[in-house]
Amino acid sequence: MKILITGATGLVGRELIRLLTSKNIKVNYLTTRKAVVNSIPNCSGFYWNPKTSDIDASCINGVDKIIHLAGASVAKRWTESYKKEILSSRVQTTQTLYNLLKNSNHCVTQIVSASAIGVYEHSFTTVYDETSSKFGTGFLAEVVKLWEAEIDQFSELNITVSKLRIGLVLSENGGALSELVKPIKMGLGSSIATGNQMVSWVHVKDLSKMFLHVVAHNLEGVYNATAPISVTNRELTKAIAHQLHKPLFLPNIPKLVMRLILGEMHIMICDSQNVSSKKILSTGFHFKYNDIHTALKSLLA
Numbered sequence: 001m002k003i004l005i006t007g008a009t010g011l012v013g014r015e016l017i018r019l020l021t022s023k024n025i026k027v028n029y030l031t032t033r034k035a036v037v038n039s040i041p042n043c044s045g046f047y048w049n050p051k052t053s054d055i056d057a058s059c060i061n062g063v064d065k066i067i068h069l070a071g072a073s074v075a076k077r078w079t080e081s082y083k084k085e086i087l088s089s090r091v092q093t094t095q096t097l098y099n100l101l102k103n104s105n106h107c108v109t110q111i112v113s114a115s116a117i118g119v120y121e122h123s124f125t126t127v128y129d130e131t132s133s134k135f136g137t138g139f140l141a142e143v144v145k146l147w148e149a150e151i152d153q154f155s156e157l158n159i160t161v162s163k164l165r166i167g168l169v170l171s172e173n174g175g176a177l178s179e180l181v182k183p184i185k186m187g188l189g190s191s192i193a194t195g196n197q198m199v200s201w202v203h204v205k206d207l208s209k210m211f212l213h214v215v216a217h218n219l220e221g222v223y224n225a226t227a228p229i230s231v232t233n234r235e236l237t238k239a240i241a242h243q244l245h246k247p248l249f250l251p252n253i254p255k256l257v258m259r260l261i262l263g264e265m266h267i268m269i270c271d272s273q274n275v276s277s278k279k280i281l282s283t284g285f286h287f288k289y290n291d292i293h294t295a296l297k298s299l300l301a
Contacts, residue, residue, distance in 0.1 A: 002026040002062050003215065004108075006093060007069030008043075009036060011175045012114070012166075016067065016208040017043060023212075028059050030070070050092040053099065060106045065215045066097065068113040068151070075176065078139065078265045087143050094150040101157055110160040112214050113151045117165045117200055117226065119144035122271040124196060129276045130165075130222045138267055148222075160220050167200035167226035167275060169207060172299045177240075181300070184241050189248050193255040195234030197272035200226040203289035203298070213285045223280045229291050230274050236292060243296045 003020060007013045008029035017040060020027050027043040037045035046059035050070075060066075072089040076082060094113070101108055118140035120128045128134070135141055148163055155161045170177045183189050202210075202225055210225055231239070241248045258266040277287075289295040 001064050001215075002028065004028045004030065004059055004063045004066045005069065006030045006067070006097070007071065007114070008040065010069060011169060011171055011173065012204060012207060012211075013069050014173070015171070015204045016069075016211055019205075019208045019212060026062075028063060030055070030059055048096065050089070050096045053092075053096050055096050055100055057100060057104060060100065060104065060108060063106070063108055064110070066108055066111040067211055067215065068094065068097065068111055071114070071147075074116075074118075074140065074143075074265070074268065075179075076265075077263055083139060087146065090143065090147040091150055094147070098150070098153055098157075101154070101159070108159060110162065110215065110218055111151065111154050112162040112164065112211055113147075115148055115151075115163045115165045115222070116140065116144050117167050117224065117273050117275045118268070119148075119165065120273045120275065122267070122273065124198070124272050127274045127276050128224070130224060130279050136271075139264060140267065160218060162214050162219055163222045164207075164210060164214065164225040165222060165275070166207065167202050167224075167273075169204050170201055170295055170299060171204035173204075175204075177299060180236070180240055181244065184237070184244055184246050184248075187246060188250060189237055189241055189246065190250040191234040191237045191252045192258060193233070193252065193270045195232060195237070195252055197233050197270060198230050198274035199233055199236050200224075200230045200273055200275035201236070201292065201295070202226050203287075203295045206287050206289050209288075210280060210285060213280075213283070217283060219283060224275045224277050225280070226275045226277050227287055227290060227292075227295070228277050228281065231292050233269070239292045239296055240300070243293075243300045
């Protein structure tokens with residue numbers, strides 16, 4: 001099996017490549033930076049520029065599966081111009097891949113795309129599974145809906161389409177966890193808003209294993225990529241503080257303050273989405289990090 005990966009140098013992409021190469025799976029990857037085309041050991045790199053629809057067509061030679069992770073980070077202040085980049089980076093990369101496969105002879109049978117639980121409506125009570133139609137109406141939800149619609153077009157090419165709606169990714173190599181840890185390490189940690197909003201999270205190693213599981217078993221459709229046990233923002237904050245042996249004594253940071261600091265993107269930490277992973281579990285997938293304490297111990301010890 002040979003897999004083509006987009007977004008290979010990102011947080012999830014780096015971990016996924018480590019997993020695939022450890023199992024002697026051949027990996028091609030696409031990058032927008034020519035300087036890193038030959039930078040990942042035991043992999044073959046290829047240049048593309050989705051903004052101009054430019055792509056090295058040889059990237060799909062011998063490729064059976066595509067794992068599509070590319071997209072501008074949403075963890076950056078959402079100015080109007082950056083919001084356009086968040087959306088276009090997902091749409092343009094997907095369209096570039098689609099056009100390449102549509103106009104080429106290839107042996108690709110499946111595309112597995114990253115997506116996000118941000119598509120689900122904010123709720124303190126609902127538990128969302130993949131059949132839910134309660135989608136949000138904010139910016140993130142609209143991005144995910146458009147993103148998934150672009151991915152669905154690959155089915156027109158008789159390619160199996162799979163989408164992983166990813167929660168908060170916890171990793172020791174940056175990402176959200178490093179930002180959550182900073183104030184707690186300084187003794188300034190506190191819960192956000194009410195602290196009761198549900199946080200559906202996943203350990204980066206489990207997430208990379210999930211991508212491989214979906215590819216290896218040719219699973220089709222939407223799967224929530226979150227750990228089996230979600231936590232509240234308060235529980236997450238306490239668990240990080242406990243692992244770091246730091247006290248928590250400050251009052252909650254009000255939602256209004258977070259809106260003033262972060263602007264529209266405050267919804268990422270103030271909204272609540274309790275997401276079920278029962279569907280992926282029913283396929284035989286096993287999480288190594290089921291609960292937040294086990295996950296944090298592996299990342300912060």
